[in-house]
Amino acid sequence: MRSFTRRSLIAQGAVVHFRIALVLISVIPALVTLYLAGATSVSLDRIPYAGLLLALTYGVSPALGYVILSRYPRMAVRLRAYLQDMLHGELPERIALVKSEDDLSAIENSMNLILRKLKGDVATVSSANALLQEELVRVDKLRAIGTLAGGIAHEINTPLQIIRSHTEFTSAVLCQVLELVDQSPPGGAAGPADRRWRWAQNTLIDVTSAAQETEAAVERVAGIVTAMQSFASHGKSGTAVRMDLNATIMQALTITHNEWKHVVNVETDLAPDIPLVECYASDIKQGLTDLILNATRAVAERGDRSHKGVIQISTQLTGAAVTLQVRDTGVGIPQAIQNRIFDPFFTTREVGQGQGQALARLHSSIVNRHGGRIFFDSQNNQGTTFTIVLPLQRSTSP
Amino acid sequence: MRSSRACQILLVDDCPLILTCLRTGLRFKEAEWTLTFAEHPKRAIELVLRNHFDVVISDVGLPDMNGVELVQTIATISPVTACLLMSGTEPGAEGFPIDGAFRVLRKPFGLDELVREVDGAVVRHRRNVPEEAHCERL
Ligand SMILES: Nc1ncnc2c1ncn2[C@@H]1O[C@H](COP(=O)(O)OP(=O)(O)O)[C@@H](O)[C@H]1O
Ligand SMILES: [Mg+2]
Numbered sequence: 154m155r156s157f158t159r160r161s162l163i164a165q166g167a168v169v170h171f172r173i174a175l176v177l178i179s180v181i182p183a184l185v186t187l188y189l190a191g192a193t194s195v196s197l198d199r200i201p202y203a204g205l206l207l208a209l210t211y212g213v214s215p216a217l218g219y220v221i222l223s224r225y226p227r228m229a230v231r232l233r234a235y236l237q238d239m240l241h242g243e244l245p246e247r248i249a250l251v252k253s254e255d256d257l258s259a260i261e262n263s264m265n266l267i268l269r270k271l272k273g274d275v276a277t278v279s280s281a282n283a284l285l286q287e288e289l290v291r292v293d294k295l296r297a298i299g300t301l302a303g304g305i306a307h308e309i310n311t312p313l314q315i316i317r318s319h320t321e322f323t324s325a326v327l328c329q330v331l332e333l334v335d336q337s338p339p340g341g342a343a344g345p346a347d348r349r350w351r352w353a354q355n356t357l358i359d360v361t362s363a364a365q366e367t368e369a370a371v372e373r374v375a376g377i378v379t380a381m382q383s384f385a386s387h388g389k390s391g392t393a394v395r396m397d398l399n400a401t402i403m404q405a406l407t408i409t410h411n412e413w414k415h416v417v418n419v420e421t422d423l424a425p426d427i428p429l430v431e432c433y434a435s436d437i438k439q440g441l442t443d444l445i446l447n448a449t450r451a452v453a454e455r456g457d458r459s460h461k462g463v464i465q466i467s468t469q470l471t472g473a474a475v476t477l478q479v480r481d482t483g484v485g486i487p488q489a490i491q492n493r494i495f496d497p498f499f500t501t502r503e504v505g506q507g508q509g510q511a512l513a514r515l516h517s518s519i520v521n522r523h524g525g526r527i528f529f530d531s532q533n534n535q536g537t538t539f540t541i542v543l544p545l546q547r548s549t550s551p
Numbered sequence: 552m553r554s555s556r557a558c559q560i561l562l563v564d565d566c567p568l569i570l571t572c573l574r575t576g577l578r579f580k581e582a583e584w585t586l587t588f589a590e591h592p593k594r595a596i597e598l599v600l601r602n603h604f605d606v607v608i609s610d611v612g613l614p615d616m617n618g619v620e621l622v623q624t625i626a627t628i629s630p631v632t633a634c635l636l637m638s639g640t641e642p643g644a645e646g647f648p649i650d651g652a653f654r655v656l657r658k659p660f661g662l663d664e665l666v667r668e669v670d671g672a673v674v675r676h677r678r679n680v681p682e683e684a685h686c687e688r689l
Binding site: 314 | 568572578579638641658
């Protein structure tokens with residue numbers, strides 16, 4: 154579209170100038186010709202000369218005009234076209250005004266330098282923009298999922314309350330009844346009454362344990378729903394809250410349980426004495442989930458199905474900060490990519506498997522939003538340890 | 552004598568099945584607690600205006616007014632009553648304003664948890680609201 158416009162502009166300009174030149178250059182010889190032909194006293198023998206001259210004039214002058222005019226105006230027209238393109242936000246590869254000429258080629262070179270720099274800037278801005286867009290979409294999606302999850306949790310919790318109360322009641326009463334039955338065996342020898350009593354006793358034992366198992370299962374569901382709810386409650390992601398880090402770790406393990414249960418055994422070593430941490434809770438929750446999922450994948454990639462791997466998570470109070478470590482026995486991070494894993498969009502996973510965003514996001518949040526540190530240590534085929542040092546209080550300075 | 556009287560407890564929830572399961576589940580406290588039930592906050596306020604309650608336990612998501620508003624109202628019209636909230640929603644979520652004055656039982660809670668919270672609320676409330684207030688009321 155645009156290059157077509159530029160070309161047609163150049164063509165248009167050239168045609169206009171070409172016409173003027175034609176007129177100018179043709180007028181003089183034409184007059185001479187007319188004079189030679191003798192406007193007043195026509196002499197027939199002069200006509201061939203006049204014809205020759207006319208032919209020469211109209212044959213040569215266009216070529217002459219073209220040569221003279223090809224320099225200056227074409228350059229001006231091109232320049233104008235380039236500038237117009239650039240104003241429309243379309244940066245040409247490079248500009249070409251003339252073949253030589255010192256002043257002009259100096260201008261040309263400078264402009265090309267500016268162009269190159271501009272193009273670099275534009276590329277940076279647009280890739281940052283793309284990142285931002287994606288982040289916005291993600292935040293939007295998370296918010297929608299959060300609202301949904303919160304609503305679902307509420308809906309589930311009401312019937313769960315009913316189930317929980319009833320099973321607690323049932324198993325308590327069954328225990329009492331069982332005690333009663335135990336205490337009152339039918340007297341006399343083994344007969345039908347005795348068999349009925351035994352049947353009642355055995356059945357009661359089964360039903361009691363069924364009720365107790367139901368109770369345990371309900372408690373598990375309740376735990377999952379609570380974890381989901383607390384994870385989904387993004388709160389105001391723009392404000393820092395005081396968060397129980399150890400509890401959050403346990404919740405992250407609960408909601409990721411299905412991902413790692415066949416791959417690793419999880420060991421936790423959480424310091425009981427750590428105070429609440431002032432942080433952007435949704436960032437930390439998301440980051441913890443990502444670290445656990447990454448560790449799980451790293452172990453799975455080792456492909457040793459006969460041995461489960463291990464993920465160890467620990468917290469420790471270190472001065473005015475908490476040090477959190479996530480250690481895995483996975484494939485490790487190859488030396489060659491160690492300096493890139495925190496880059497946005499860096500991923501070694503197949504298309505559709507990973508976004509390469511998790512570590513970039515976490516790094517940016519820990520360093521920029523929390524004033525903390527994040528680093529890792531990795532041994533090929535031994536495993537990786539990610540360490541986060543999170544200040545208890547976010548510093549008030551900007 | 553207060554100690555010889557059964558503890559008067561009002562349970563408020565718009566879901567009747569919740570009230571039923573608590574009624575059955577708390578049967579083992581029959582000797583110490585007298586339970587009253589309300590499905591609507593207006594009914595709860597009526598009951599509090601006409602009767603003495605030691606404890607009110609209210610759900611948060613209720614028709615017409617939320618449970619937090621309900622217990623705030625009850626706390627003003629009956630200072631001797633200790634109030635607790637119960638909810639399947641996280642405090643701070645939509646429709647659940649946080650009021651630090653009231654403890655929250657997160658559904659699904661165990662019956663023993665409920666008993667502990669009620670006992671604790673009664674003790675705390677006695678300490679905070681002077682005995683004269685109780686006498687005045689009685
Ligand atoms: N625990 C780990 N062990 C080995 N490699 C890891 C680990 N965590 C991250 N990586 C590497 O870092 C890359 C970037 O991780 P991440 O930002 O989470 O994005 P994604 O998981 O979507 O690829 C991964 O593709 C992987 O190569
Ligand atoms: Mg990842």
